[in-house]
Amino acid sequence: MPRRGDTRSRVWIPIISATVALLTALSGCGALEGSSNNPGDGGSGSGGPIEKPNLKVGLLPVVDVAPLYQAVEKGYFKEQGLNVEPIVVASGPKAVESVISGEIDIAFTSYPGAFVAQSKGVADLKIVADAYAARPGHLALVATPDSQIKKPSDVAGKKIAVTSKGSISDLGVMSVLSSQQVDIRSINFVPMPFQDMGPAMQNKNIDGAVVAEPWVTRTAKEQGAVTIVDVSSGPTQNISMSGWAALNKMTSANPNTFAAFQRGLAKGVADVKKDRTALEPILVKHVKIDPATAPLVTIADYPERADAIRLQRVADLMQEFAVIGQRLDVSKMLLEPANTK
CATH class of the missing domain: 3.40.190.10 (Periplasmic binding protein-like II)
Structure with missing residues (x-):
């Protein structure tokens, strides 16, 4: 007849084995999640493989775009598996035209340019990220x-x-x-x-x-x-000024790419918001402000996320002055923000 100790052994061995298997599985998931540095895997914090690793971004040489240049220079986009190429264009409306034609993937533009195109049915656009909000003096x-x-x-x-x-x-x-x-x-x-x-x-x-x-x-x-x-x-006062826009069909077909772009840009925003000394070299190098003038430039706000209420003020202003014929619901244009943590 088996001893009492043998009975306990037969009961506990399967339980211990199952527990070890479960912990091993969980450990494997944790090792995979958010730790890949392989661009093909989507980079840090990725929700999946990057569908379009090379992005052309049209922009203007203004202070609004400093976070993007910061993200490029610090490698924040590369961490996400992206190669972002900034391309200087003549104007915000020209950037929107270039997005529509497929010459670039993302356009920096003042919001009226994007909202006019959306309202008139010229393009179906998404606001990928906010760029700049007004403050006195800007x-x-x-x-x-x-x-x-x-x-x-x-x-x-x-x-x-x-x-x-x-x-x-x-x-x-x-x-x-x-x-x-x-x-x-x-x-x-x-x-x-x-x-x-x-x-x-x-x-x-x-x-x-x-x-x-x-x-x-x-x-x-x-x-x-x-x-x-x-x-x-x-x-x-405090009205939204500019943002980053892309075609809806592009963001829908490449969700991981645009989530990665949002994460990389967010790191650039965090840098320039907290440290003026990180911002001024960007202004000198890319916005072509001379070193003596850069410290004097008034900086407004680099929002961390697009706010539908603040952006709606722009569209309502456009309707008030007959730039667009009817109310545009801006909330439908906002691309879901990526998890930046």
């Missing part, structure tokens, strides 16, 4: 000291340069001036690249210009320009 209508414009009411009937019509530049100015009972219908908005605005004011070809940093600081330094209207004030 976007301003400026004029030289010898201009006829001395105060906001003087802007009526004047010739004002903007990067493009129907952009955040003219929409923001119209919104602020309307709240001050200025006749905005009399303003002659003239499309012009940022770099041409300072000389055009100096040569009296325009009366004033709506410029974003670093051009607020640069026109002040080079042409003595002063701020007449802070475009991030009153009804446009």
Whole structure:
């Protein structure tokens, strides 16, 4: 007859074996999850293989795009299994056109450019990530000291340069001036690249210009320009300025790729938000701000995530000034944010 100790052994051996097997399985899962550095496996924190490891990103040389350059230079995209190629384009609307044509995969653009294309059915776009939100001093209508414009009411009937019509530049100015009972219908908005605005004011070809940093600081330094209207004030305070957009069909076909892009970009955002010394070399190298001016540039906000309520303010402003014909529900355009942890 078996001893009592033998009975316990026969009972516990299967239980111990099952426990060891379970722990081994769990250990194997933990070793695999989020630890791969192989780009084919999608990099750190990946939800699966990267479908499209090479991405072309169209952008402008403005302070908004600093986090992307930081992510490229620090290897944050490579950690995610991506090769991101920044390509400088002429304007935000041009970037959107290039996304639609397939020349680039992701476009940096001020939000009106993306929202117009979406509203008119020209493209089905997703906002992959937010880029920049306004703070006082970032976007301003400026004029030289010898201009006829001395105060906001003087802007009526004047010739004002903007990067493009129907952009955040003219929409923001119209919104602020309307709240001050200025006749905005009399303003002659003239499309012009940022770099041409300072000389055009100096040569009296325009009366004033709506410029974003670093051009607020640069026109002040080079042409003595002063701020007449802070475009991030009153009804446009803290409004969203720009973001990263891609075709819906592209994001749907490559979900792991765009999640990886979001994770890499988020690390770049974290760097420039917490450390001005990380930001300024990017401004000098890629935004072409001279080293003496870089510390003077006003920096607004690099949002960690796109906020549907804040972005909706842009679309509603566009409807108010008849840039789009009907209300656009921006929340449907936002790409689900990746887990950045």
